[in-house]
Amino acid sequence: MVKMVVIPLFFIAALLCSPSSRAADFCVGDLKGPTSPAGYSCKDPAKVTVDDFVYSGLAAVGNTSNLIKASVAPAFAAQFPGLNGLGISVARLDLAPGGVIPFHTHPAGNEVLIVLQGVICAGFVDTANKVYLKTLNKGDVMIFPTGLLHFQVNGGGSLATAIVSFSSSQPGLQLLDYVLFANDLPSLLVEKTTFLDDAQVKKLKGALGGTN
Amino acid sequence: MVKMVVIPLFFIAALLCSPSSRAADFCVGDLKGPTSPAGYSCKDPAKVTVDDFVYSGLAAVGNTSNLIKASVAPAFAAQFPGLNGLGISVARLDLAPGGVIPFHTHPAGNEVLIVLQGVICAGFVDTANKVYLKTLNKGDVMIFPTGLLHFQVNGGGSLATAIVSFSSSQPGLQLLDYVLFANDLPSLLVEKTTFLDDAQVKKLKGALGGTN
Amino acid sequence: MVKMVVIPLFFIAALLCSPSSRAADFCVGDLKGPTSPAGYSCKDPAKVTVDDFVYSGLAAVGNTSNLIKASVAPAFAAQFPGLNGLGISVARLDLAPGGVIPFHTHPAGNEVLIVLQGVICAGFVDTANKVYLKTLNKGDVMIFPTGLLHFQVNGGGSLATAIVSFSSSQPGLQLLDYVLFANDLPSLLVEKTTFLDDAQVKKLKGALGGTN
Amino acid sequence: MVKMVVIPLFFIAALLCSPSSRAADFCVGDLKGPTSPAGYSCKDPAKVTVDDFVYSGLAAVGNTSNLIKASVAPAFAAQFPGLNGLGISVARLDLAPGGVIPFHTHPAGNEVLIVLQGVICAGFVDTANKVYLKTLNKGDVMIFPTGLLHFQVNGGGSLATAIVSFSSSQPGLQLLDYVLFANDLPSLLVEKTTFLDDAQVKKLKGALGGTN
Amino acid sequence: MVKMVVIPLFFIAALLCSPSSRAADFCVGDLKGPTSPAGYSCKDPAKVTVDDFVYSGLAAVGNTSNLIKASVAPAFAAQFPGLNGLGISVARLDLAPGGVIPFHTHPAGNEVLIVLQGVICAGFVDTANKVYLKTLNKGDVMIFPTGLLHFQVNGGGSLATAIVSFSSSQPGLQLLDYVLFANDLPSLLVEKTTFLDDAQVKKLKGALGGTN
Amino acid sequence: MVKMVVIPLFFIAALLCSPSSRAADFCVGDLKGPTSPAGYSCKDPAKVTVDDFVYSGLAAVGNTSNLIKASVAPAFAAQFPGLNGLGISVARLDLAPGGVIPFHTHPAGNEVLIVLQGVICAGFVDTANKVYLKTLNKGDVMIFPTGLLHFQVNGGGSLATAIVSFSSSQPGLQLLDYVLFANDLPSLLVEKTTFLDDAQVKKLKGALGGTN
Structure with missing residues (x-):
């Protein structure tokens, strides 16, 4: 039985094993190669390992010993090249008591925030100048549409942490101040x-x- | 001074306050209206409030008293209409000890998983049939490219929880079994x-x- | 000869004359119909005329008798429904001496400005906080990438006028102030x-x- | 064993069976509903059957008893609504001896032609005015990039048939004459x-x- | 007359003959160059000939002397670089009597199948777990939406052949087994x-x- | 006070100043580098200056001393590399009395024309073969949907000038003649x-x- 089935293995494998077929599944960023409007060049698929798809840079609480008492740890394509071309990225926010992520925009990418601990007061303003303001507790999710000015403020007395996702692997960040x-x-x-x-x-x- | 500055307010407001201008910022899904290949119809912007952009359905631990000892709580456009058309969505995974999210695909949407607690053993297979397998700890992030079969298994002895994000507001879920x-x-x-x-x-x- | 050639006319006409074939060429916005993430509903193609593709609202100098001594006349999909779904729109800027279009962003749409008369000092700031500043004369063209804060100021002693184009039919406008x-x-x-x-x-x- | 496994069935089914989840897999066109720049409205998923995904209109040889001695049978979204929103469509060409598909363009959609029988002489001209001309035999495949003027002529003495695919569900067709x-x-x-x-x-x- | 008309020839030719203008018409893949999330690098347009747009690899019946009694011959961008970036590709399926293309998905690309000869029993399952099953005869067309598990089986007693098109130049193929x-x-x-x-x-x- | 505030400057600057973050804001074309289906390679962001975003090639009246008595000056990505990847471009048209831009198409890009001076008679034909014809005066705006054959003719007795915008940085131009x-x-x-x-x-x- 084994011998018989081995035949299609080789037959179909010709299709499956071409490097280009693999390249289309993903395009791990080669930060040293040329870039295009679509993102970084792709790392040679033959050299891609599972570690290109795993990132540990968001695990630790960020350093909030600064004036804004807050920390932003991005996992965009520049930090986590496995995201290159995938239209998604994430980041970690930590806000100490009194901490604030000041007014800012992401030029390219809708944002979804999930509160992991603490209380966050967040808001954005739309192009009709209407204010959307909410106090978020653990587990709450909030949307910030692309390009609109928004902010997050610690609304409680303890560390607040959130994970944010973006609909772009390079959403950008422009701080108003x-x-x-x-x-x-x-x-x-x-x-x-x-x-x-x-x-x-x-x-x-x-x-x-x-x-x- | 006030009086003088009020003039541009009314002048520019004509541009800013048109409902159509607001509709372009976002398109909160009207689940009762017609759908298009781009998603749900947009809710009347005049009736949109901040609550359309906030969702609390991921706050609680899911019920894992089932055979797979796991729970998936989606916040896709169907559950969280504020995501409609934004190209992003999220979900919460809970895996009790021994829990498993069986082999599945998301037909439309790259996935990024962040472990909030516990240990998760996750894997995917690419179209060249190469296996990408990793044990993830709290804070680790892992990518699962769109359309590829993948799974998550509780790799420890306690509840494991993860947040997953998708590069689509309606990524879909197809369970192999x-x-x-x-x-x-x-x-x-x-x-x-x-x-x-x-x-x-x-x-x-x-x-x-x-x-x- | 005429008679012979008339045959394919009717033959091929079956393909050409279906309303759906026409709808795909364009989608003139029906501002009263349902909207989707892709824009307004399409006006019935049978009722579309050349006037749906022509707009005269940018012909006159805008009223600059206001504090900012400036005027913005948009021809976005809301004002010029023929642009719906086409990924492009335009606007006219008039700046009297001393006039200014204050710091603002377009959440969705790259901008290209062409000076028709006068002198305009324009600038934008990128996400690395680098400033791009230029004095533009008649005929000069300048780019403002999507989502980045930018401004235009009359840099001369006479009326300055510019046409701006956007890579979206609904680019939006968010004025910082x-x-x-x-x-x-x-x-x-x-x-x-x-x-x-x-x-x-x-x-x-x-x-x-x-x-x- | 059965009883135990039935539990996850109901558990996960809550996620799987929502109509909105199904809508995202496809969007069978409702030709009577409103249209958007993204295509036709979606037929109610509950009423979709396999027949919405099957089309038999290309099975028969077309009528070539006309001056151009040729026939085009389209399976675009207007004829085959299951293609709505999928970014692909097909058509059948039949050219009797001496038959010709005159110079034309498809405003939206790259074309790929496969010869099923006979000989076809085909050509297109690029924007640098370079001519690409080829005599195609059974099984040959040829590309015609979007928007470029091109033609197909029967290059042999018997019926020639081809299947063409387009990278759009509504590629359009504009015949120069x-x-x-x-x-x-x-x-x-x-x-x-x-x-x-x-x-x-x-x-x-x-x-x-x-x-x- | 000739002399007069020659003037615009040179005039306009300056616009038409720039290599970059030609590059935008198409982007024949250079399989040796860097890749990006948008596909392969473009071959130098000056070296592109009609043969870059013609492929003969689908002309012959595939070898079905294997366990699955079937053959898949892809014409994706990796095999047919002229398709690079065009959002479309094709393939040929041959199924000997008893032949089967086992359960598989295409992670990126809707599929349209046309039966050229024989009988094919085909099916797919959507994310609501509904089965779409059909016996297809010569000339029948069937759609398989992107990312959904599907299969094709020879449903008759003779060789069955089909052409499949995809809404991607690199749709990928993941065989469940x-x-x-x-x-x-x-x-x-x-x-x-x-x-x-x-x-x-x-x-x-x-x-x-x-x-x- | 200064000293305290300087802390977040350095803190946040780590995120803001990475070259890759800047690359995502724009992708000034490097005309010598490899091209991809998404456009030219990006110029090193560190070498980008405001002059990459400013173009003066449209300032002067074009030479209309030719048979068509007309001139087209493009500012596409090939002439104005700052537009690369931005989905927008512009051009200047000058038509002397009796001048004509003959029937042509842009294979990739919707067009919006604004008359700056003179009178222009313009027209296009849709895929249902319906004619859209209009005499445009100074300030009038007209749309020409992508891929459709269209023309512009001087409709008055003096020089006519127009600015045209396209929904692509490389719209292409194919002149019928x-x-x-x-x-x-x-x-x-x-x-x-x-x-x-x-x-x-x-x-x-x-x-x-x-x-x-």
């Missing part, structure tokens, strides 16, 4: 395009390392 | 197309409620 | 998530009609 | 935009039923 | 995740060359 | 596949430089 105050965008332009006062702009530019 | 043994697909066809023995097929058909 | 100061988002939350001072937040909330 | 000569586009405009002579335009307008 | 029995996935894991008996698993592992 | 008369496609094939007279074909082949 960094855009306005932590680069060389001239203060006058910031003021003209935000209506903020000169003193306010210069104060935050000073604090966040911005120049001009 | 259900396909083969829990419907009216004739036993002879199952045997001919799987090479399983007649006795094996009939035993599992009996157990899983299949006929013919 | 409106998100922060023109709704009911509590001042305390704004301050906590932006690091702006309380006085600054309240001043702009007052000016832009925000509450709380 | 019909665009130019079989509608009410004024002859003067045709001449000005094609450089064809007035007599030539009027001769073919007459033959194909065009007016003006 | 190979996943379970033809690799080094431990028998204990197979049994635990399929509920198959140990003897059954070991029998098929032996037959198909699986270890462990 | 060039396909038929300006290459080596044999006259006999042109005649057979267009029904044009031999004399007409040879006259235009002569004029446009076609051979055979």
Whole structure:
């Protein structure tokens, strides 16, 4: 019996074992290769192992000993190349008491947040300028549509942790305060395009390392 | 000053406040309306509230008092209509000691799993028939590419819980045993197309409620 | 000769004249029908005329007699339903001397701006917080990638006009000042998530009609 | 044993049997419902049967008793609604001796042709104006990229038949001669935009039923 | 006259003849170059000829002298690089009397099958576990939605041949028996995740060359 | 205060400053690198400057001293690599009195035209062979759906200029007359596949430089 069945094994194997067939299942990112609008180049499938699909960088609580008392640990394609081209990525948020993930957007990727512990007050604003605000407890899930400004704040007295998923392997992250105050965008332009006062702009530019 | 600034408010508001502009930010599913290849119809934006973007159905441990000693709680567009059209969804897995999520595929959607507690032994097989197998601990993340057969087994002595994300708001779930043994697909066809023995097929058909 | 050739006319016409064949060429939006994640429902092709593909709403200079001394006239799918589903839209910007389109994003859609008259100083910031700033003259074209905060300012002494195109029929528009100061988002939350001072937040909330 | 295994059946079935889960597998077109840029509305999954996925309209040789001595039988979403939203469709071509499918394009959809019998001379021209011309025999496969003008001519002395597939469920078909000569586009405009002579335009307008 | 018209030839040719313009029409796969999530690199357009768009590998009847009495000849991007990036591919199936294409899935790509000769009994199961089963005769067309387990069996007494098309240039193929029995996935894991008996698993592992 | 706030700067900067995070915002085309079905390779983000996003090639009136008395200046990804992968591009049309952009298609990309000066008579034909014809004045906008044959003619007595946008960074351009008369496609094939007279074909082949 074995001998007979071995025949189709070799027959069909010709189809199954071509490297290109395997490449289509996934495209583990080769961070050193050329990139395209679709993402990183694919690592040679023959060298891909299960470890390309496993990531342990989200296991530990992040360091929240900073001003925002918060930590973001991304597992995007740049950190976890197995996600390259798959249209999905994840990250871990830790917010110490009083911690905050300031107003920000993800230019490319809807976000889904799941609270693992603690209480998180989260909100976003849509393009009709309507506010969506909610206090989330352990196990609650909340959606933040792509490109909309949103934030998360620790709403309790203990560490709050969340896992966030994105509908992109490279969703990006643009922090509002960094855009306005932590680069060389001239203060006058910031003021003209935000209506903020000169003193306010210069104060935050000073604090966040911005120049001009 | 206030009076002057109020002018652009009304000016720009004409652009911002059109319902159609809001519809483009998201498309909360109207499960009663017509569906299209892109998903459910959109709920009237004027009636959308923050609660359309929040879901609490994953908060509790699932009931694992069943043969597979496991539970799957999906938050797909059908359960959580806020996800409609966003290209992302999530689910919660609970595996009691000895629990197993049997071999299955998601026809449309790459999967990313994060272990919240316990130990999970997970694996998938690619189209070149190569096996990717890993024992995952708390905080570990693992990828399962779309359409490939995979499984998760409790690899420890206590409850294991995981959150899984998908790159689709309706990834689907096809359990291998259900396909083969829990419907009216004739036993002879199952045997001919799987090479399983007649006795094996009939035993599992009996157990899983299949006929013919 | 005529008679002979008429035969294939009727023959092939059966294929060509089906309404569904026409629907696939385009999908003029029916703003009253159900919407889906892919956009508006399609207007009955039998009722579509050339006027569904022509729009005159961008012909006139916009009213810039307002605080920002600027005007935005969109031709998105909501205003120009012929664009529905086509992945493209346009708008007209007019900036009087001193005029400004304040910091904003388009959640879904890359933007290409062409200066028709005058001088425009434009800029955007990427997710690595790098600033891209340029003074544009008549005929210059500039790109603003999707989801990134950007602005346009009149950089000369006369009216500046530009046409902008987007890679989406519903790109959306989120004005930073409106998100922060023109709704009911509590001042305390704004301050906590932006690091702006309380006085600054309240001043702009007052000016832009925000509450709380 | 049976009794024990029945438990997971009911447990998991809650997930599997929701109609919305089924809708995501496919979206059989409801030709009477609203359409969207993504295609037809979906037929109620509860009413879908295997017959929605089977089509017999390509089985017979087409009628080639016409001037072009050829026949095209499409199985696009309009004829075969099971294809709706699946990004694929097929058609059957029959060319009697001397038969020709005149110059045409498919606005949305790459084409792959397989010769079932006879000899077909086929060609397309790319946007660099390079000609790709080939005589195809039984079993040969040829690609025609989307939107490029192409044709097929019977290259032998017997009936030639081919199956063509498209990367769209609604690829469309635009026959060059019909665009130019079989509608009410004024002859003067045709001449000005094609450089064809007035007599030539009027001769073919007459033959194909065009007016003006 | 000739001289006058030659002027626009050179004028417009500047636009038409740029290699990049040609690259956008198609992207013939360079199997030796880097791959991306979108497929293979593009062959230099200057070296592309009509032969890159023609494939003769499906012309001959496949060898069915094997246990499954069947043959699959793919024309995917790996075999037919002209298909790279076009979202479509084809294959030829031959089933001798008694032949079977065992249960399998295509992880990425809807399938459309056309019977060229003989009788084929085909079926698939959806995620609601409903069976779709049909006996197909010459000329019949059947759809198999992406990612769903399906099979084809010769339903007559003579050779059956079919052409299948896919909505992907690299649809992949995962044979159920190979996943379970033809690799080094431990028998204990197979049994635990399929509920198959140990003897059954070991029998098929032996037959198909699986270890462990 | 400054010192305290500097802490999160460094903390969050680790996430923001990775080159891969920047690559995802955009993918400026490297015209010398490998291409993929998704477009050109990405230029090293570290070397990208604002000038990669600015293009001045559309500022001047084109040379209309040619037979068609018209000029097309494209700003596609090949001319303006900043557009690579962004799904949008633009071009400038100039038509002297009597000027014409002859019948043509864009194989990949919907088009939106805005008249900047003069009068343009434009038209397209859909796959049901219906004609859409309009005289456009300054400021008017018109849509031309992807893949459909269309044209633009100067409808007034002075220079007409338009900006066109496309829903693709490489929409392509196929001029009907060039396909038929300006290459080596044999006259006999042109005649057979267009029904044009031999004399007409040879006259235009002569004029446009076609051979055979």
